[in-house]
Amino acid sequence: MISIRDLHKYFGALHVLKGIDLDVQKGEVLSVIGASGSGKSTLLYCINGLEAIQDGAVTVDGTDVHAKGTDINKLRQKLGMVFQQWNSFPHLTALENVALAPRIVKGKSKAEARDIAAKQLQHVGLGEKLDVYPGALSGGQQQRLAIARALAMEPEYMLFDEATSALDPELVGEVLDTMRLLADEGMTMICVTHEMGFARDVSDRVAFFHQGVMEEIGPPAQIFGDARSEHTRKFLANVR
Amino acid sequence: MEPTLKFFSGFAPNDLWFMGEAALRTLWISVLSISLGTVLGTLFGWMLYEGRRAATLTLAPVLDVFRSVPLIIQLVLFYNFAPIVGLNLDPFASGTVILTVYTAALVANVARGGIEAVGAPMRRAARSLGLSYWQDLRHVVLPIGGRAVFPSWVGVALGVMKDSALVSVLGYVELLKASQILITRTQEPFLILALAGAFYFALSYPVSRYATHLENRWAQ
């Protein structure tokens, strides 16, 4: 379980997260929506410790992410993350991209890492592209490569930060399908997204962020059909 | 007939061997200085990138001095003043020290540029996979940044190899010094300078060809 308690995050004087309380259960799919600049990416970075926090706490399966003694590199193996920009390692083939972390972080042998990587690439539909360099892949394929790369560490949670926002429209579908597949397999997911269809159909709950505050959280039917907050209704009216 | 005879009596085949040996010394002092300077410069570049204020205030101005003072002045000053502080270095050692520091000063900027070229998002992605800071540096920043600035580094390396000619002012018999010796003896400056130029070309051409080959391979 990911547990966030009264989380405050500042960038200098800018108060970006203003007391977030949120629990995400094992197996749950949570979508996070909200206007640009509302703190959604920052929330994900605070969950896997890529950003420090100023107050409150984030725990993952009982481990305090931001405590001094926490082995953050070990904890991050539990928390796969996929970014808006796919950030493929350009000097490595698809297979090597995925095999890198299992090999150097988990100390797997070359052969083991290869097997893991090949399996994950097949999983995301890139079984034909093992020896291709990222430069020869489309954006959608590179984003699926990024998903495979994260999955190769056998994470228990997946964090998606607008995984489809940088893609050409015709490539969005293949990435969303892969995310759906993961959700169906029971992966615990937090998906920051602008894809309202995905948020409605796939998530168990939807959280709406507004200026660093989690304004509202609830089942998709309630958020999309019967939002309590004025801000939520306004936001949804604009994106539709 | 007279001048032709004089021509050949001046420059003997043996002298070519003499120049070849000197070219090897040029190669040796260059390879040594470029290697050491690259390691040191990469370290400096990383300090400039990470150290922020402290490095900007201390290291950066020192490197600026080494980058901007003409190499020949650095060589002469170091060679003549090092004994005062108890460092009795021969011309080769003095030349190596100064060329190394000079290379490091140039490489520091190249290396910092390489780290910057990788960018924060790529490094966040690497760290999110569980790579430690050092694993990220070694397996992501070094190969990606290294390739990005490889052409600049080759430029620095070839420049330092040519600049190593200046070590001749300390009396180290590398290619240029050997040429000067031969010119004095044979009075054939054009022939010998042309030969020396050919030797420099022969040293750097394979390097730049190989560099181009690598860049093409990486570009796929």
Ligand SMILES: Nc1ncnc2c1ncn2[C@@H]1O[C@H](COP(=O)(O)OP(=O)(O)O)[C@@H](O)[C@H]1O
């Ligand atoms: N590294 C940073 N330094 C300073 N300000 C930042 C940084 N990252 C994000 N911000 C600011 O924090 C706010 C929230 O950003 P972000 O979490 O990226 O929002 P969202 O993902 O919802 O668009 C924005 O105002 C943004 O400008």
Ligand SMILES: [Mg+2]
């Ligand atoms: Mg964002």
